[in-house]
Amino acid sequence: MSNLQTLIDYQATDKTLLDIEKALAATEERKKYMQARKFLKGAQTTLDGYENKAVALAGDLSRLEKHYEEVAAELKEFSDVDFSELENSEGETAFFKKNAQALSDTLRSLKRDLISVKEKMEAVTKEYLDLKKKTLSMQKQFKEYKEKYAAVEQGRAAEVKEIRSKLAAMEKDIPADVLERYKSRRKEGLWPVIVPLKEKRCGFCRMELSNADNSKLNEKGAIECENCHRIIYKQ
Ligand SMILES: [Zn+2]
Structure with a gap:
């Protein structure tokens, strides 16, 4: 089987190409290039995620602030009531005070929620900025090591070309x-x-x-x- 012998020889020649491919893949330049490439691929999605989170939190914040203002305004109406002018019984005064107390409790709870949302926003902003910083440094690494790796690859291009032409010649007999x-x-x-x-x-x-x-x-x-x-x- 001459075809078979050609195929065996073909694989032996192909092995020299594989060795070069492996050597190239193991270089520091290639590793740093691939590391940056992989990071950048995932980073955009994560950055978008932070942006969506920030938008959602800003929505929560503005809703809470609006609610807070409404409750504060309502509470102010109660505080403007002159209890001495009420014709009323103690029952009515107690009713007003109870309502005022409930509103003031709501305000306190809203204030806590507002603080919590603001803290979350700060945390998201910090994470976003950290990632952005890392992204910028990885973009630099990507550019630098893409060029460095291309130079390493170029250094073996002549060898690769020679092997490939040998392979191409053998392929005619397979x-x-x-x-x-x-x-x-x-x-x-x-x-x-x-x-x-x-x-x-x-x-x-x-x-x-x-x-x-x-x-x-x-x-x-x-x-x-x-x-x-x-x-x-x-x-
Ligand atoms: Zn097997």
Whole structure:
């Protein structure tokens, strides 16, 4: 199977590319670049969240303030009542005083709510500003390390280009469907993609082949492992 040998050689060449990819992924430049990128992706949503929270709290505050003013005005009417002028009985005076007391209790409770909402607003504002500050620093990191990483990548571009052209030349000798399967497995992060059969087992995950798979392998020269989805070939 010359196709098979080409595929084996192809994977060996591809391995040199994978090694470069791994080395690049492990650089400080790439890590800092990815860290900033990830942070910035999530930050906008969180910042929007804080804004929505602040808007909701501002609504609560203005409702509470309005209610407070209404109750305060009502209470003032009571305090303007001249009790000596009331024709009344003690019962009426007691009624007024009871109402005034209730209003003043409500005012106190509203005042507590107002303080609590204001504290929440301050906390949200602080969190928002902290995140904004961190976002600005991450934006700086993103820009800086994007450039630094691009330079690191550029440093290996010639090697990568050479390997890719070698691979492209080999691809002509590999059946399209096999190549497509190889590439999709490689993209999924499976490595190695093709493995030799070892003692009737998958050379990677060691799963034993069924008799049916064995005869299929003998017939076709290669099959896919049911367990790890690598391509098993017979040497
Ligand atoms: Zn396997």
